[in-house]
Amino acid sequence: MQYMLLIAGDETAAEHAEDGCEGWSEEMLERGVIRGGGGLRPPNEATTVRVRDAQVLLTDGPFADTKEQIGGFCLIDCKDLDEAIEIAAKHPAAGYGTIEIRPMLGP
Amino acid sequence: MTPVEDAVARAFREEWGQIVATLIRVTGDWDLAEECAQDAFTAALDRWRRDGVPRRPGAWLTTTARNRATDRLRRAALGAAKLRELAAMPDTTADPAEPDADDVPDDRLRLMFTCCHPALDLDAQVALTLRTLAGLSAAEIARAFLVAEPAMAKRLTRAKQKIRHAAIPYRVPPAHLLPERLPGVLAVLYLLFNEGYSASAGADPIRRDLTTEAIRLARVLDRLMPDEPEAAGLLALMLLHDSRRDARTDAAGDLVTLEHQDRGRWDRAAIAEGTRLLRGALRRGRPGPYQVQAAIAACHAEATRPQDTDWPQIAALYGRLAALVPSAVVALNRAVAVGMADGPEAGLALLDEPAVSGALRAYHLLPAARADLLRRAGRTDEAADAYRAARELAPTDAERRHLTRMIAELG
Numbered sequence: 001m002q003y004m005l006l007i008a009g010d011e012t013a014a015e016h017a018e019d020g021c022e023g024w025s026e027e028m029l030e031r032g033v034i035r036g037g038g039g040l041r042p043p044n045e046a047t048t049v050r051v052r053d054a055q056v057l058l059t060d061g062p063f064a065d066t067k068e069q070i071g072g073f074c075l076i077d078c079k080d081l082d083e084a085i086e087i088a089a090k091h092p093a094a095g096y097g098t099i100e101i102r103p104m105l106g107p
Numbered sequence: 108m109t110p111v112e113d114a115v116a117r118a119f120r121e122e123w124g125q126i127v128a129t130l131i132r133v134t135g136d137w138d139l140a141e142e143c144a145q146d147a148f149t150a151a152l153d154r155w156r157r158d159g160v161p162r163r164p165g166a167w168l169t170t171t172a173r174n175r176a177t178d179r180l181r182r183a184a185l186g187a188a189k190l191r192e193l194a195a196m197p198d199t200t201a202d203p204a205e206p207d208a209d210d211v212p213d214d215r216l217r218l219m220f221t222c223c224h225p226a227l228d229l230d231a232q233v234a235l236t237l238r239t240l241a242g243l244s245a246a247e248i249a250r251a252f253l254v255a256e257p258a259m260a261k262r263l264t265r266a267k268q269k270i271r272h273a274a275i276p277y278r279v280p281p282a283h284l285l286p287e288r289l290p291g292v293l294a295v296l297y298l299l300f301n302e303g304y305s306a307s308a309g310a311d312p313i314r315r316d317l318t319t320e321a322i323r324l325a326r327v328l329d330r331l332m333p334d335e336p337e338a339a340g341l342l343a344l345m346l347l348h349d350s351r352r353d354a355r356t357d358a359a360g361d362l363v364t365l366e367h368q369d370r371g372r373w374d375r376a377a378i379a380e381g382t383r384l385l386r387g388a389l390r391r392g393r394p395g396p397y398q399v400q401a402a403i404a405a406c407h408a409e410a411t412r413p414q415d416t417d418w419p420q421i422a423a424l425y426g427r428l429a430a431l432v433p434s435a436v437v438a439l440n441r442a443v444a445v446g447m448a449d450g451p452e453a454g455l456a457l458l459d460e461p462a463v464s465g466a467l468r469a470y471h472l473l474p475a476a477r478a479d480l481l482r483r484a485g486r487t488d489e490a491a492d493a494y495r496a497a498r499e500l501a502p503t504d505a506e507r508r509h510l511t512r513m514i515a516e517l518g
Contacts, residue, residue: 001274080276
């Protein structure tokens with residue numbers, strides 16, 4: 001099963017941006033569950049794109065102006081939701097932010 | 108009801124959960140499992156009338172449901188692996204071996220833990236447990252929880268979809284996860300019980316079924332997890348509460364307080380079973396909230412007359428419960444017990460602590476408890492005011508009538 005871990009936090013999460021993953025990445029790479037991922041620059045540097053009536057519409061900023069913003073993501077491949085929860089709960093960002101686990105659409 | 112209808116109804120109560128649980132394990136398809144189980148019961152009505160009730164109705168139904176699943180999967184021309192697994196399943200009608208041998212994890216236990224998975228919303232956990240384990244229809248569950256049927260059907264569908272698409276595992280969690288998962292299962296069963304128990308008499312009879320189902324499921328859980336004293340504690344708690352069912356309401360359907368109940372109408376067999384279970388659980392030396400609550404219920408059950416109640420012991424148990432589960436409702440009950448043990452003023456002092464009075468501002472039992480203590484303290488005018496405040500907040504007619512009577516008795 002593939003899951004996307006969407007890592008979110010409020011603006012105070014920015015101070016953790018350079019923290020690294022305290023051995024999480026190493027453990028998960030070792031277990032072979034990581035399929036990709038990374039940290040994101042802050043949402044004020046985001047550009048959103050929509051195309052309506054063949055017009056490209058751009059907005060300066062993220063999808064929605066909410067308190068919690070996506071700060072990183074990680075694609076994992078593991079057995080089931082219990083393992084995904086275990087992996088997410090071990091991530092250091094779970095200690096100060098929020099991690100949403102989303103199952104990927106099947107192939 | 109004809110004898111055959113009776114046999115089918117009994118088999119439905121006793122076997123539905125097991126059949127659905129087994130078919131889910133084998134097919135991995137919750138809807139298919141429910142539909143095939145339903146088909147098997149429909150077929151039973153017809154076949155048993157013609158051929159007689161089989162010696163082992165559960166085995167007959169499981170085999171019939173399994174065959175139905177095989178047919179449906181074959182017709183759908185998919186699930187080759189599932190088909191092989193179905194074909195490999197022992198034919199339970201031919202094999203009279205006890206299916207609950209110790210080394211075979213019971214499928215109902217898997218089903219319980221999956222239904223009560225913390226990734227599902229609590230409402231969904233409750234509904235799914237009632238549908239798959241107890242066999243209540245979406246309409247019946249909707250009625251029991253005062254929700255429109257389409258909303259309940261949607262809730263069930265969504266929960267099943269999430270289980271499938273998010274790959275919530277169908278299993279009893281491994282030992283290291285049990286301490287965080289078992290309380291969820293116990294909580295759902297207790298919630299089911301309370302939904303049925305707190306309804307007044309004369310309400311939809313489905314409520315009565317909820318307590319029965321909750322006790323039945325708690326019994327299954329206790330039998331399947333004999334090393335978990337909290338499972339026994341929960342069953343003991345339910346039995347001890349339920350032992351008072353016939354004495355809790357009068358002929359008019361009004362609530363009768365513990366103090367005024369006819370203790371001769373308490374179910375002695377349920378009390379005996381509950382206290383025996385509780386003693387066995389406590390011997391394991393791992394007390395938890397359900398065991399402590401059962402111990403409190405046992406103190407009441409063992410008192411022949413209200414004045415024989417061991418209130419100091421109950422107050423001490425509430426103190427212990429408050430340490431295990433700090434909650435304002437527990438603190439409220441502790442204040443009442445202390446009021447009985449050490450005098451009403453001691454209880455009133457505890458009720459006035461902000462942790463109780465602040466958190467429970469909208470809870471009718473807070474002014475009701477204060478009113479009782481004030482009445483015992485001889486502060487009649489204040490008691491009447493508190494009863495009126497409780498009546499304003501009371502959620503059911505029966506409780507409002509009870510409070511009106513209390514005001515009248517104050518004179």
